[in-house]
Amino acid sequence: MSEQRIVIIASGDFKKPEFYRELLRPDDYIITCNGGSIHALTIGVKPNLIIGDFDSLLPEKQREIESTNPELIKHPEGKDKSDLELALDHAVEMNPSEIIILGALGGDRTDHGFINLLLLKIPLNKGIPALIIDGRQEIRMTDGDLEIEGLPGEYLSLFALTGQVENIRTEGLKFPLQNEPLNFGSTRGLSNEFTSGKARISFSAGLLLLIKTISPVK
Numbered sequence: 001m002s003e004q005r006i007v008i009i010a011s012g013d014f015k016k017p018e019f020y021r022e023l024l025r026p027d028d029y030i031i032t033c034n035g036g037s038i039h040a041l042t043i044g045v046k047p048n049l050i051i052g053d054f055d056s057l058l059p060e061k062q063r064e065i066e067s068t069n070p071e072l073i074k075h076p077e078g079k080d081k082s083d084l085e086l087a088l089d090h091a092v093e094m095n096p097s098e099i100i101i102l103g104a105l106g107g108d109r110t111d112h113g114f115i116n117l118l119l120l121k122i123p124l125n126k127g128i129p130a131l132i133i134d135g136r137q138e139i140r141m142t143d144g145d146l147e148i149e150g151l152p153g154e155y156l157s158l159f160a161l162t163g164q165v166e167n168i169r170t171e172g173l174k175f176p177l178q179n180e181p182l183n184f185g186s187t188r189g190l191s192n193e194f195t196s197g198k199a200r201i202s203f204s205a206g207l208l209l210l211i212k213t214i215s216p217v218k
Helices: 017-023 036-042 059-066 083-093 110-118 121-125
Strands: 005-009 029-033 049-052 071-074 098-102 130-133 137-142 146-149 155-160 164-171 178-183 198-202 208-213
Touching: 005 036, 005 083, 017 036, 017 098, 029 036, 029 083, 036 059, 049 083, 083 098, 083 121, 121 137, 137 146, 146 208, 155 164, 155 178
Parallel strands: 005 029, 005 098, 029 049, 049 071, 098 130
Antiparallel strands: 130 137, 137 208, 146 198, 155 208, 164 178, 164 198
């Protein structure tokens, strides 16, 4: 596995650009998806690679982006995968240490936001840690035990993505789950709270989506 982190910038909401700018490291490998390239320009970041059909880029923006000389992988508009899925497929082939996804939420397309959450299964299948991050949330998927850092009072919601997550146990949260099942569609894991700087989650079988609501970005 490479020591390099890959950051994928999608074309969803990108509020508080300075928040995203501070997240990035100088050695991050940046992949942008179509309109995500405009977000990269906004925060002064040069994409290493642009993937997509370029359908959402005005010609002048496309020229501006291409002037930074990124690698380009262009797909036809009639493709059978979203730009973000194509970017994730490429990213996991590079076998990075971690994948961070920005700009994957918001907008007026609930269907896009929903499937973007489920796309976290792509890196999970390859054993690569991955996060969707925006100004208020960190979202991850896991099929095994996990530790998550947080601040007391921050929220952590746990949702079963399989019919049942079995024997789930939590530590470091206000409302502990104690070797009990968490069922698909249940609010049993909604809006729990960190009581210390770290939460521990363990379970014996199933697939879990975790959404941490982080302290507000000023």
